Amino acid sequence: MTSTEHHLDEAVDRALRGPARDRNPRVGCVLVDPAGQVVGAGHHAGAGSPHAEVAALASAGDLASGATAYVTLEPCNHHGRTGPCARALRDAGVVRVVYAVPDPTAQAGGGAAWLRAHGIPVERCAHPAAEALVSDWARARTLGRPHVTWKIASTLDGRVAAADGSSRWITSAEARQDAHRLRSRVDAVVVGTGTALADDPALTARTPDGAAAPVQPVRVVVGLRDLPPGARLGLGPDPALHLRTRDPHEVLAALTARGVHSVLLEGGPTLAGAFWRAGCVDEVLVYLAPALLGAGASAVPDLGVRTIDDCVRLELAEVRPVGPDLRLRLVPGRLAPSTPPGHPAVHALVPPVPSSEED
Amino acid sequence: MTSTEHHLDEAVDRALRGPARDRNPRVGCVLVDPAGQVVGAGHHAGAGSPHAEVAALASAGDLASGATAYVTLEPCNHHGRTGPCARALRDAGVVRVVYAVPDPTAQAGGGAAWLRAHGIPVERCAHPAAEALVSDWARARTLGRPHVTWKIASTLDGRVAAADGSSRWITSAEARQDAHRLRSRVDAVVVGTGTALADDPALTARTPDGAAAPVQPVRVVVGLRDLPPGARLGLGPDPALHLRTRDPHEVLAALTARGVHSVLLEGGPTLAGAFWRAGCVDEVLVYLAPALLGAGASAVPDLGVRTIDDCVRLELAEVRPVGPDLRLRLVPGRLAPSTPPGHPAVHALVPPVPSSEED
Numbered sequence: 001m002t003s004t005e006h007h008l009d010e011a012v013d014r015a016l017r018g019p020a021r022d023r024n025p026r027v028g029c030v031l032v033d034p035a036g037q038v039v040g041a042g043h044h045a046g047a048g049s050p051h052a053e054v055a056a057l058a059s060a061g062d063l064a065s066g067a068t069a070y071v072t073l074e075p076c077n078h079h080g081r082t083g084p085c086a087r088a089l090r091d092a093g094v095v096r097v098v099y100a101v102p103d104p105t106a107q108a109g110g111g112a113a114w115l116r117a118h119g120i121p122v123e124r125c126a127h128p129a130a131e132a133l134v135s136d137w138a139r140a141r142t143l144g145r146p147h148v149t150w151k152i153a154s155t156l157d158g159r160v161a162a163a164d165g166s167s168r169w170i171t172s173a174e175a176r177q178d179a180h181r182l183r184s185r186v187d188a189v190v191v192g193t194g195t196a197l198a199d200d201p202a203l204t205a206r207t208p209d210g211a212a213a214p215v216q217p218v219r220v221v222v223g224l225r226d227l228p229p230g231a232r233l234g235l236g237p238d239p240a241l242h243l244r245t246r247d248p249h250e251v252l253a254a255l256t257a258r259g260v261h262s263v264l265l266e267g268g269p270t271l272a273g274a275f276w277r278a279g280c281v282d283e284v285l286v287y288l289a290p291a292l293l294g295a296g297a298s299a300v301p302d303l304g305v306r307t308i309d310d311c312v313r314l315e316l317a318e319v320r321p322v323g324p325d326l327r328l329r330l331v332p333g334r335l336a337p338s339t340p341p342g343h344p345a346v347h348a349l350v351p352p353v354p355s356s357e358e359d
Numbered sequence: 360m361t362s363t364e365h366h367l368d369e370a371v372d373r374a375l376r377g378p379a380r381d382r383n384p385r386v387g388c389v390l391v392d393p394a395g396q397v398v399g400a401g402h403h404a405g406a407g408s409p410h411a412e413v414a415a416l417a418s419a420g421d422l423a424s425g426a427t428a429y430v431t432l433e434p435c436n437h438h439g440r441t442g443p444c445a446r447a448l449r450d451a452g453v454v455r456v457v458y459a460v461p462d463p464t465a466q467a468g469g470g471a472a473w474l475r476a477h478g479i480p481v482e483r484c485a486h487p488a489a490e491a492l493v494s495d496w497a498r499a500r501t502l503g504r505p506h507v508t509w510k511i512a513s514t515l516d517g518r519v520a521a522a523d524g525s526s527r528w529i530t531s532a533e534a535r536q537d538a539h540r541l542r543s544r545v546d547a548v549v550v551g552t553g554t555a556l557a558d559d560p561a562l563t564a565r566t567p568d569g570a571a572a573p574v575q576p577v578r579v580v581v582g583l584r585d586l587p588p589g590a591r592l593g594l595g596p597d598p599a600l601h602l603r604t605r606d607p608h609e610v611l612a613a614l615t616a617r618g619v620h621s622v623l624l625e626g627g628p629t630l631a632g633a634f635w636r637a638g639c640v641d642e643v644l645v646y647l648a649p650a651l652l653g654a655g656a657s658a659v660p661d662l663g664v665r666t667i668d669d670c671v672r673l674e675l676a677e678v679r680p681v682g683p684d685l686r687l688r689l690v691p692g693r694l695a696p697s698t699p700p701g702h703p704a705v706h707a708l709v710p711p712v713p714s715s716e717e718d
Contacts (some may be wrong), residue, residue, distance in 0.1 A: 157659035158517030294662035300516035303653035
């Protein structure tokens, strides 16, 4: 391991002291003097608190002068609530900056360029653990909203329930456990009031033995209808958030304001169809049971596709066996040559990149 | 390579001189004297001709005495059109028999046991090329009818056509080429008159450049309606066989009588449903396009499943990417614990083993 990797590891360790779910990503910074001694360290404690670089400079005091800064994320160059970190590093006498992940936001980016323009050498060093700290946040920043995964658990013939409406269970215990692991990795799990009223789901992430997983997603129910008293989504220390709207953009804006960077759609075809038509589905995750029903509700709602040339084409990003089932991860593919440009069913997957406000 | 493998290779080479599609499998035999010299060789030239052992004995004449026989298939022990080969080998003075594949039919099997009971050492030596020669035939003998593969080319949501009926193409060029290779490997391709009238398919096996493949399946159309003059199934040197029935058992009996050991169902859901309900589907092959239609005809017809406990469970035997698509091969799985015994949708996949008549 090089000393650079070692100091970035230290910065990652510091970053992990920050909150797991926040509007901002976890960032860590260590300051190292020419002899290789760590003279300061800091992390970002959540939106509104000082950035990691500022915290590290404060802990180093005068010792920052002449030090190299190792930061998990490129120092910012904008005046948010905390002032630009690039300038703060320069003003404190830092002589070199090493960072792991470029800042993906045009608003805040440019810190590396600013430092170089002011005579301070800057080096980027890829670091997987540092990338993992910011990937959800970066993706959400790029999208201008949380990243949305549409989860489907269906038979080979695309059914999510039998003719009589029964659906427990289509997929195997292994696939359902995998889906629980997924819940504890996303920031929010969303269903519509239809699913909430029909199935009374808990939407908690559980371990294979049925216990609550250590990290739980924000549980969200979307729609205008009330849930009955005693509904499982209303129970627990953190009752589900009930967003009284049918507009996916409103849902995602409300979740963005709560620091949600990733969303798992677990509702039925109605909810998924609304997100799809609004251009708010970034990934489709299908748990495919090697089973046939021949009748019953379809996993995929009417998408407005009338003829084969308008068929929605995705790209298989990953195929993985999960117990007896298959898990397919699909992402927007290139347009089929015969698809007219601008067709909404496909464009829905490639929303424009808006700007964002949080710091 | 051992001398046994070498002589079985020679027997396989001889076998390949026989007809590729016949009621009987291709079988080859070589007779080798104690010095290792081949003193006789023969192959089976199709139903009604002498068995390979008899042909080899005839070519060896008196030199057969004292020789070892290498045969791709266990010598028969029954009086068909040709008399039992086990006895013929013994009578000719063969002192040892090596074979690759046991005869799966109770009627003809027992040749090895008969030889041993008459003091002649018999050895079985597994040989993949020899197994490949007889696998389709052996499977059909075990089933008492041709092995039936139900081919589906569908979207992720189980659709085979868009809302307006258009379906060219759901899957990629690579998947369609793979399906053409499959056609040239099965003995017969079957559609219903519905598909024949709607799509006017040729059902020939073609190479990627569009030329006819060297080996073509028997083309079969099933149903009571006439095809119009000029239908592509009526064209070519071997026009399609039109079986005027709706009964899958009648179809398979007619094909068995024509030496067909394997059938590919390429018709739509109506044909597949009839075969399914009749218990005549042994394998499901799905070309799955990573695409969504949200509406349109379903790949899988109503199978009589009303509730989730009766869901038809298959086992994924193979998953293979074919271009951008996936190819899934599925075979009957074990019954789900909650499935009542005797449920037809699953039992349909495990027919009883009947006896068979051909020689």
